[in-house]
Amino acid sequence: MSDLIWILLFVQVAMGGFDTLYHHELTERLAWRPSQARELRLHGARNLAYAVIFLALGWSRPQGALAVALIVLMLGELVLTLWDFVEEDRTRKLPASERVTHTLLTLNYGVVLALVIPLLTDWAAGPTALVPTFQGVWSVLCALAAAAVVVFGLRDLAAAGRARRIIAAAPAPLVAALPPRQSILVTGATGLIGRRLVAALVAAGHEVTALTRSRATAADLPAPIRIVTALDQIADDTRLDAVVNLAGEPISDGLWTPAKRRRIIASRLEVTRAVVRLIARLDHRPKVLVSGSAIGWYGLRGDEVLDETADGHDCFSRTVCRRWERAAMVAQDLGVRVVRLRIGIVLAIDGGALSRMLTPFEFCLGGPFGAGCHWMSWIHLDDLVRLIAHAIATPDLEGAVNGTAPEPARNAAFARALGRALNRPALLPAPAAPLRLALGAFADELLLQGQRIAPKAALASGFAFTYPTLDAALGDIVGAVRAARPAPVAPSVSARASQRRALGPA
Template identity: 75%
Template sequence: MTDLIWALVFVQVALGGFDTLYHHELTERLAWRPSQSRELRLHGVRNLAYAVMFAALGWSRPQGGLAIALMILMLGELAITLWDFVEEDRTRKLPASERVTHTLLTLNYGVVLALVLPLLGQWARLPTGLAAAFYGPWSWLCAVAAAGVVVFGVRDLAAARRVRRIAPAEAAPLAVALGARRAVLVTGGTGFIGRRLVEALVAAGHEVTVLTRSAASAAGLPAPIRIVTSLAQLADETRLDAIVNLAGEPISDGIWTGAKRRRILRSRLRVTRDVIKLIARLRERPDVLVSGSAIGWYGLQEDEALDETSAGRDCFSRTLCLRWERAATAAEALGVRVVRLRIGLVLAAEGGMLSRMLTPFEFGLGGPFGAGRHWMSWIHRDDLVRLIVHAMATPSMAGPVNGTAPAPVRNGAFAAALGRALNRPAILPAPAAPLRLALGDFAEELLLSGQRVLPAAAAAHGFRFAYPHLDEALAAIVGAPAGRVTPAAAPVQARLA
């Protein structure tokens, strides 16, 4: 084995590691997508094949029949990889970076085969056996690479079985409270929350219009829907019974630089003001506007239990929510009922905060943020969709409504519950100081501080949560047996009942 061959082998390792970590884990989160069960099985088999190859080439010289077996394994790995690429094209839309990476992987592996197979052919003429070999640093790198692909291979095979248990619940029952066919406009309908809401409304037989910046991003939404890229495309005689306003620049996908803060604020205000202009010119105005906000309205709080009558404390999140809600309330002067939905931490495997936590926790690398004492006011995404529908369907519901489950928990308890759901330890905290240093106010407001928010308005208007406690919600999301309700949660539920 020459240095050139080893260099090409580790180019393959680097490209494969990038593809796995960046695309499969961070971007696509394949291990939590029910549609990718076959792709995960292919990844698992391929990774275990790589492990055998790295161990055999890095620490031995296979001869005779063993060399022939390794040649067959390497050619089989090529066939599995090509099958995997076809499966990926068939089941999901690949980003350009993944397509480029796949091309480079295929070309580089072809060169590796062209150099290694003749060498194995020479070894195949020798008596069958496994001679020990050591190639210095290359052997140690092979050991590390083999261990890595074994870990991911075993995990992917396990995930392929797990994803069959985590298929989302039927969407139509989430919108049953809305009753007869209604015409609903959803802004932000291609987002994490909006996509599930649109799915529920369409499945229940409602007439749905989605506002999105790019029609291409709505390609995966269920039919039939109407897609617009500007509210100006809706004529004055358009019939809308309800509007749900969820659009805005994502708040948790980057450091809060001055430019980022301005984009976050401007995007929400612009869309909300456009919604008000649309309402003003419609010949028949909608009955209700459910406008998104967030529990950041209450600012950074400590242990005080907060409901819709509580005051807030100044911070960027509060300023954002105050101005966002103020823009939405302009619809009241036009005779439209306005519900200001203050959304908590929305839980689902497909996106949001939890989706970023699943991979490190699954590998036993999770734990609380900082001291883990701050409160996390969470809600299962399906419960949030049901609450939005409930708000549309309940004429007496107006003003601020907290979109949180009735049993908030401290961050340390959240980490422990997620560890239980995944059957993993959750004991590795993320220290507060580095988070503050790297992320500034973003870390302070979203990762290291929180609010203990209770859904008093939802309870007062008869809303019942399908997932009132965290263990139940996480068990449903990750496909694990439901755990025990935490003792701290039961009194909160009792007070709201």
């Protein structure tokens, strides 16, 4: 084959690799979206077909019936590709970059077919045989490309089968603690926590007002729902029973440049102060404000067991949380009960830290950060939504409330637990020095150090965790647990057990 054909073929490989790694893996995380099972099967079939094409063209000269079979396979690959593009358009909102990539892939593959099929037609005139050939660097590249697409193809087929086990719990029971027909304002409604909370509230028949910066980002929130882009769109005579304030610039999606730090702080303060102003002018003020915060409030504390009575050590995360909580506490002067929910690492398949860890762990590239000795205080997303509803419904619960499960884990233990859930080893640590060099304070505060948190206030108020253990939480999220979901742990048992574990030896 001519060098032109090889160049075009590997342009196809490069664009396909970009589409797979950037769009399918990093951006969309398709392997962990049950709704995309059919798309994953198409990807798997396409990749395995590509592997045969690469090996056949790179290492042999198919003749006779084998050349005809390869023509049929290459045309079938085109059909699969077009089918896949239609399926993607039908089932998810494609970013512009993915649409452009698809167009270029289709055009380039059409040119490859126009050049290769006449060549294969000539080979088909000969006797049926598979003549071994070696075409130097092109053959080597074909072998590497075939190995890569086989790995991703088999993974996508396995992920399509796994999709049947990744079934989110029905949302309505998550807010069963609430009285009927509550009217609730949720800020940050399009974030990871907000989306699940809104889904639960709507499913349970509550009236939800969602604050979002853009109506377009809220288009897929469940109906019926009222969407506002500014709190001054809410009239003074609106009845609100509760406000859940979760809005703020994401803290873990980029370097903490000075500009990023200012946005992180300003976004939280602006929305929280706007919430307080809204409460002040309402004719009927809400009974409770559940305002987001984070366990970063405590700073970096090593092995200390920290409940809500603990003090904090200064760092950027603590600065953010202190100012955020102080802004929310102004609502107390208006006669509103304020719950400052200090949220830990939220475990979910749709976003957050865990979703970014799944792909490397699935490909056996996961492991602890640094020495893996620091603590990770985590909570299953559904337990966090249940805790928010519990905070709204419990009149004597106010002040700081730690939103973490009763069993924090060291980072190395977390990595092993995730490896068990995925049936993969977790042996490749991310060295601390490069992380600190690349990320600075971000690495220390979010990746290499942490807090050992005890949810004393939640347990004392009678809250029961459905997922008190890491294995149960991870197993449910990644589809490793096939049995029925566990019932919430009885509060008294959970409280005693968690206190023994938290206060026992590390």
